Amino acid sequence: MPENLLPTGHRRIEQMRMQGIVKKFPGVLAVDHVDFDVKAGEIHALLGENGAGKSTLMKILYGLYHPEEGHIYLNDQSVVIRSPNHAIQHGIGMIHQHFMLVPSLTVAENVALGLKSSRGLILDLEVVSKRIRELSEIYGLQVNPNSPIWQLAVGEQQRVEILRALYRGAALLILDEPTAVLTPQEVDDLFRILNQMTADGHALIFISHKLHEVLAISHRITVLRDGKRVYSIPAESATKEMLAQMMVGRPVVLRYDLPPIEPGPALLRLEGVCATSDRGDEGLKNVSLNVHAGEIVGVAGVSGNGQRELAQVIAGMRSITAGKIWLNNDDVTSHSPAAMNQHGLSHIPEARMTDGVIKNFTVAENFVLQNHGRKPYAWGGLFMNFRSITRQCKTAIKDYEIKTPSHETPIKSLSGGNIQKLVLARELSRQPRVLIAAQPTRGVDIGASEYIHHRLLEERTKGTAILLISEDLDEILALSDRIVVMYEGAIVGAVKRDAADVRTLGLMMAGSKVTV
Amino acid sequence: MITDILKASVAASAIRLATPYIFASLGETFGQRSGVLNLGVDGIMLLGAFAAYYAVFETGNLLLGVLAALIVGMLLGLAMAFISVTLQAEQGISGIGLYLFGLGLSELLFQKTVVTPTPIDGFPRVNLPILTDLPVLGEIFFHHNLLVYVAFALVPISAFVLNRTTFGLQIRAVGQNPEAADAMGISVARVRYMTVTLGGGFAGLAGASLSIALLNIFQSNLTSGQGFIAVALVYFGAWRPYWVMGGALLFSTVNALQLQVKTIENALGINVPSEFAVMAPYVVTIITLIFASKRVEQPTALTKPFERGES
Ligand SMILES: Nc1ncnc2c1ncn2[C@@H]1O[C@H](COP(=O)(O)OP(=O)(O)OP(=O)(O)O)[C@@H](O)[C@H]1O
C-alpha cells in the first residue's frame, strides 16, 4: 500500500517517555534534567514562563535539537531521534510555535512535501488532495487543498498543519502554542478536533500560556521553570491560581481595577481613514476614532478584520487612500514612521519578529533602535554612548525581567515572550504621548502579561493615550475604558467599559450591528 | 525573397545562439529555485568548453567531449555547493571567485596544451527526413546540430521536474522556506547539493555547445560573459523554464541581428561596441524587475545559507 494511503494512527504510541533530558545553549541551561511522558488517548499540557524551555524540550523530541544527556523511550524501547525525518518515521508530529508552511505552495503541495509519492518520482497531488478531503471530512477540518497558503487566514493555516500531521499518521502530536494566534471560535474548533484525536488513541502534548485553555483541554499538566520540571498534576486537581503561582514562583494578579481618570484632550484622531490591505482589497473602511489622554481604547475583533492595517496606518507603515490622522493636533497624514515617532508615538507591533526587532542585532542594539542618535544614547547625534546604552539596557532587563544571558546576546536566541518584553521596554522608555499596543501579550506568559498590563495602566495614569489592539477579549475587557469592535475593516460598534460584556462583543465581532 | 532568406537565417541563428543560454540558465534556475545563487556560471562554462574542446581535439569523439564538459561542470558545481552550503560562504563573492578561477584555469590549460586556437570538427547539422526540406521552416527549425535539440528538449523536462515531481517540490520548498522543509524531514543541504551540481553540469554543457557545436574552436574567454547573461535571464524569466527560454531566445535574436548589423556597420563605417550587447540583458532585466510586481516563484531564501537554530 502506498505510504500516503495508510490510515491515520497506524503506528500507535502507547507511551512516550523522556528521561533526564539536558540541553545547553551558550550561556543558558535551557533544559535541566527533565522527565516528561505522555500516553495514548491523553493530552499532557506543558506550562511555563517564557524561556522556561518548553519549545526546546519539544524540539528535542522532534529531532531538531540533540540533548546533551537523557533518553527517550517509545513504548518502552529506547530510541535516538536524530532528525525530524526520523521523528516522523516514529510517528511523532509537531506543530511549531511559528508555522512551518511554504507560503507560495498550495495546501496539497505543503502536505505532500517530503512524503513518498504513490507514483514514484512523480507528484500525485490528486491522490493527496483526495486524502486531504477525507481527513477534512473525518475531523471537520475545512480546507481547500488547492489554495496557496499565503491566501489563508492564520486559523486555516493551522488546520493545514494539523492535517499534515494527521496525514503522516502522527500517533503523537506536539502542539507548541497552537492557540496563540487563534480566535475564540477557532480555539473551540481546535479543541473539538483534539478531543476527537485523543478518542482515536493519539497522544497529544499541548503548550499554551492561557490557563483556562490548559484546564479545559488537558488531562495532565506539567510546569517547567528555568528549564526544570517543578510540578506535574492531573488537570482535575489544578486551579488557575495555583498554576500561575507555580509558573512564576509568586502569586499572580489576574484582575485589575482601573482608577477613574478624567480623560484629557484627544491626542490621537482618525477621520474617515481608508487603506488597502495586502490582499489588495479594502483593508480599512472609513475609520474614525479618537483616543484621549489618560484613556485606553480597546480594539476588539476577529483577526484579519483590519486591526493590523489600523495599527500600521497610525504608525506610518501603510499608506492611506483617504482620510486624515492627527497626533497631538498636528496633521500627520502620510508621515513616515520616523516622523510619527517624533510626534510622540510609540508602537508595539504585532509582528514583532519582523517589524519590532532586527534578529541578528544584540539585545542592547535592539533596545536603542530608534533612539540611537539621541540623548542619552549619543553625543551630538553622532557618536554612540555605549556606556549609557549598556546602563539603560541593563536596567530595562532587570525591570522587565527579560531572560537573556547578557545585553550582548543576539535577540534571535531569546524566547518569544522575552523579545516582546524588550520591545515593550524600548517603546515605553521613550515616554510616548500616544501608544499603540498591538497584541502586546500574544505568546507572553502570565507573569509577564501581568507586568505588561501594569505598565500599560501606569502609562494611562501618566496621561498617555493608548490604543490597545487585541484578539484576547479578556485582556480588552480588563484594561479598556472604551471598546470599539472592528469587522471587515470598519468600526461596527463602540461600548463603554461598564456596558461591555463578552456576549455583545462576540456578536459585534461576528458582524451584527449593536448599539449600546 | 532576399529579405525572406535574411529573416530565415536570422531566426535560424537565433535558435542556434540560444543554446548556451538555455543550458546555462536552466541549470541556474534549479540552483536558484533551491536558494543558491551561483554567479560562477561563466567560469564553469569556460572550463566545460575547454574540456569538451580538448577531448574532441585529442580523440575526435564528440560524445566524449560532451561527457567531459558534463563531468567538469558537475565537479565545479559540487565545489560551489560545498562552498555555499557546507561552508556557508557568501554566495555572490564565492560565485565571482569561481568565475575568475574558471577564466584563469581555462586560459592556462589552453596555453599549456593547444596553444593556438585550432578549429575542430564539431557537431554537424542534422538533416531530418522531409522536415529539413520544408521551405523556410526547414531552415529555421530543422537544420541544427544535436545540442540545439537537446537544449530545447531540456526546457519542458526541467519544467516537469520542477512542477510535477517530488524532487521539484522539495526544491521549491527549500528555496522558499528551508526551515519548513527541514521540519518536514527534507535535507536542505542534500537538495541544494543536487541542484547546484546539476546546474554546474548544465553550465558545462553550455560551454560544450559553444566550443564543439556552435563555434568549433576554443580561445581565451570564449564565452565573453554569456554565463552572466544566463544568470540575468533566470531573473528575467521569473524562475520558470519556459519564460527563461523566452528570454534566451529574445537575447539570442539580438545577437543574431548584431551579426547582420556588423555588415551594415561596416558599410556605414560606424561601430557599436560589443559591451552594449553584454549590458543589454542586464538593462532589460533591471527594467523588467522594476516594473514586475513581486513574483510568486521568487525563492525567498535565495542567497541565504540554512542553519538550524541549534548551536
Ligand atoms: N537556538 C537557540 N540558541 C540559543 N539559545 C536558545 C535557543 N533556543 C532557545 N534558547 C534559549 O533557551 C531557553 C529556553 O527557550 P525556549 O524557546 O525553549 O522557551 P519557551 O519555554 O518555549 O518560551 P516561550 O514561551 O517564550 O516560547 C531560553 O532562555 C532561550 O533564550
Ligand SMILES: [Mg+2]
Ligand atoms: Mg516556545
